[in-house]
Amino acid sequence: MAGSILRHFVYLVLVLTVSCQADDYTQYVDVFIGTDGGGNDFPGVSRPFGMVKLGPDVLNGKNDAYSGYASTGNFSGFSLMHEQGTGGAPKYGTVTQLPLVGNISDPLSNITVGRNGTDQASVGYYNAWTNESVMIELAGTHRAGMFRYTFPSSDDTKNVLVDASHFLPDFRGSGLAQTYQGGNITVFNDGHYEGNGAYNNGWNRSPDWSIYFCGYFDTTITTNTTYNATDSTGSIAQSSGSAFSNSSETRVGALFSFNSSDVVSRVGISWISTTRACQNLENEIPPNSNFTQLIEETKTEWNNDVLSKIKTSATNTTSLQLLYSSLYFMHLIPTNQTGEQPAWNSTEPYYQDIFTFWDLFRCGTALMHVLQPVAYEEQLRSIIDIWRNEGYLPDARSSNYNGRTQGGSNADNVLADAYVKGVRGQINWHDGFAAMVKDAEVQPNNTDPVDPQAPDSSTKEGRGALPDWLEYGFISPNYTRSVSRAVEYAYNDFSLYQVAKGLGEQSDQYLNRSRNWRNHFNPDATALGFSGFVTARNLSGFQETDVMDSTGYWGDLLYEGSAWAYSFTDIHDAAAMIDLMGGSTAFEERLNKTFEAGANDGSNIFDPTNEPMFAVPYLYNYINRPDLTVLQSRTIAKSNYSTSSSGLPGNSDAGAMQTWLIWNMIGLYPVTGQNTFLIHSPWFDEMVIDLGSGKELNITATGGDNNGDSQYYVQELRVNGQSWNQTWLTWQDVFEDGGSLEFELGDEPQQWAMGPLPPSPASESTGS
The missing domain is CATH 2.70.98.10 (Beta-galactosidase; Chain A, domain 5)
Known part of the structure; x- marks a missing residue:
């Protein structure tokens, strides 16, 4: 026994010795972060x-x-x-x-x-x-x-x-x-x-x-x-x-x-x-x-292969642990099972254990693209190959089986995001497009298998509520999760429009369908002094919906989010959304109420534990108030994430929570399905992101505290050395060939962004 204890001591000494090496980022990975408190890491x-x-x-x-x-x-x-x-x-x-x-x-x-x-x-x-x-x-x-x-x-x-x-x-x-x-x-x-x-x-x-x-x-x-x-x-x-x-x-x-x-x-x-x-x-x-x-x-x-993809000047141990532990957890799944597909023979890569694109499409897959372009392309080829052999793209997959689909066919969003950002390589985009069309036009087998929590339609794959969507342009409560499915189907149709347009295919019908979330927007629904929310409806009109109820699950009108939250979903149509909510001033007030402490009968409206609200703190950019984006998103990050075993606000969801935090540290937020990134501010004085093929994104910040706790308001921004006055940039600006972001930060908000608003393609009469 003494020899075994000595052996264990020698191992620990070895670990400590390696940890002292400057390039050993594993020393900052705490594998127990998020293992308690429902994080399930x-x-x-x-x-x-x-x-x-x-x-x-x-x-x-x-x-x-x-x-x-x-x-x-x-x-x-x-x-x-x-x-x-x-x-x-x-x-x-x-x-x-x-x-x-x-x-x-x-x-x-x-x-x-x-x-x-x-x-x-x-x-x-x-x-x-x-x-x-x-x-x-x-x-x-x-x-x-x-x-x-x-x-x-x-x-x-x-x-x-x-x-x-x-x-x-x-x-x-x-x-x-x-x-x-x-x-x-x-x-x-x-x-x-x-x-x-x-x-x-x-x-x-x-x-x-x-x-x-x-x-x-x-x-x-x-x-x-x-x-x-x-x-x-x-x-x-x-x-x-x-x-x-x-x-x-x-x-x-x-x-x-x-x-x-x-x-x-x-x-x-x-x-x-x-x-x-x-x-x-x-x-x-x-x-x-x-x-x-x-x-x-x-x-x-x-x-x-992973941790060195982001290097920073930070010396604060807590920040380093949050950064590198988050990078670690987001790379545990999907599983690379290439050569281990038991159901069919293929020369394509094969990845599974996808949990789930509903969780990941908002910011997780976009970050995978930035950090792992080779693996990311393989993952896209894999889901297209699953469609070839099984008939549908997976929204989730494990043990070589698709399911469960929580809302829309969100693999469509993932494919569109890659397409508009120029991912080509060995991807057969005509097959990818055909797979997306299948999601948009063909309802999957509606009863096989029957889901006891949502028996109205299959949750295995595809869009189970498609008949209503195609016939009426909305989804009736005959289908579970009718409201949340509708706003997601609209997002899915916009994604299909993006790929169709790029391939020269017929696309206008999908752009029009992407606006159908508006058919669920009830201007007379009220909550906390605000009017206009997505609610349930049928052929007779809108139905009473508790706007503030966020407890919905598989059999309810909205899934893991409230009507207040889901009303902010379809940001491909942001300008129309803002108009429907009463214009820029009313929109700002509604966002402010979302983050107001105790606004909802003593509880907060903003829910950091689930993905439907991931993008909401960044929507101030659509009214040129990036200072409020920084304030709210930084407050959320600093108050809901920690290095404790309960350090996540909710279930990790295969690293989705961790990728939201990493984007917050970077100072950008991706708009999936477009090549747009919303700008806020970075945590650190210096950050270098390895984009592969010798390309880098260099981010610097002067005037901040190198930990993101204070002095985080943007005073001035230069992109690739040029003065920048808009609240967004594109993939081509800093990711396609690399680039630089130079932030000047300070204590007080400054109105540095007076340029054009972020794109809102579905709100424009001809699309873009």
Whole structure:
């Protein structure tokens, strides 16, 4: 035991030594930020976009652990598959091991072990202790993981349970719980094991899916026993050194026992076969792999491929942790599963674990484009290839299955954003356009599968409420989420218009349809002294809608946002929106009320926990008040984000929250589907963004406090050395070939922007 403690101390010294290197940005990544308080961040081991996300599965009997992790509770296993920042229901928690001490008579009886102390982790490394005095250390690669166990030096038997039937449970009872469908495991003469598990459901309600595994122990096995069990009460059969295989719900697993206190395990996974899982393991963690070297390789990859994309002069540790931790979490998913698509053969890239474009299209995918242009193009090619083979673009996808679509077909927005910013490469844009037209014109199968939370239409993909939209130009309450779907369908149609226009296709009908959100704008709806909001309507006219209610979910009129919030959505038609709301002065007053403390019966109207209000603080730019944009957006960032384990205002949503924060630090905000960026002000004196291909965006700020806490009002701005007087710029100005932004900041607001307002294409009679 003393040797194991010494080994752990030596590792920690190594980590600290590397952390002192100036180019090791991983020292600023706190993998526990946002793991509590509903953030659902994943704190385990992963490479950027890695298929393996190796970490703990914790049960506390009362809350779902969507990423597997919870700060309190017992360990049910340590699994190679998890999601990052997802909500609604758990997903994965598959390919699992659990260290156990002593005589284990019923290994498949949902055994859990208590934890001892607080888990520790850093980029590429996870460490935890059980209350049986077992230390677990985890490291990994893209498609394989490494477990290192240090058991107590007592005479008790040291065991590792491999449970093919393990998955993350769901406590909410929302009809989304995963289930185990069957599996098999075989232990070979050399002690290595292979097998698979089949499962279904989870947050995207996917049907049966299988994952394959191949595992080795680099420690001598004294005994191994395979088990199966019909339920959670215990095993009904066992066999030393053999196999169990079945296609029913019979649980299967294997218990491996050791004399040594130090046990090392290596496991590869695959969506294709056990043979491929063994190949992935051999390619990435072959025999005699060094555990510490794996960690260092993981750190190097994160530093080189992700964290070094943004460099700053900041010295404030809190700001650096927020920046680099946010960069880290936004790159955990989607998963790069290229070559691991089980359903079809393709030479195209394949990414999945998309959660979800509804969360990400507003600012997450735009930032991915800036920081990862190569991976971003691959992701776009992947979703188009999914359309080729399955008929629809995904709005969300996991376990190789589309779903669930919360509102519009928002992959359309993602594709349009890339198109108008000149992304071409190997993307077949005619296919991309055809996929968008399918979303806009063809309702998906309306009853297969039936969603118990929204039985009116399929939530798997596409636009389930399309019949009303096409016939009436609005969506009636015959469809759930009718109001929020309508404003999103309008945004989707504008996106299709942008691509159609660029390709020389018929486009005017989609521009006209993009204005149909106005058909839900009820000028007589009132709240807090303001008139005019998007509300429910049918053929008889507008229906009563609680403008301030933001509690809506799948079966309600508005999804995760109020009518007050959704009235601000369609900024491709911003000028018309402002006119409908009473003009610039009334619009400013309405925005001010949105951020007024306690304005809504003692609570705040602005909701930082959900995406529908992401853009609202920046809309002051449409009336040339960027000073108020800076004030409100900076206040939100500084008061709702922190470096604590509860440091996110809401669910991470696959990094969506983190990307909003990064854009706030940069001093720009993207308008998806246009090449427009709204200007506010940066946090730091200097920031350099690597745009790839030798291009950079250099951002400087003089007069500020280099932490964004004060002196953040823009006094003067130069873009590429030229004086700038408008509240927006374009992709071509500073991103296409690189560029510079030079801010002069100060304590007091200045009216520096008197130039043209940001574009509002759908508000113009001919479009633009």
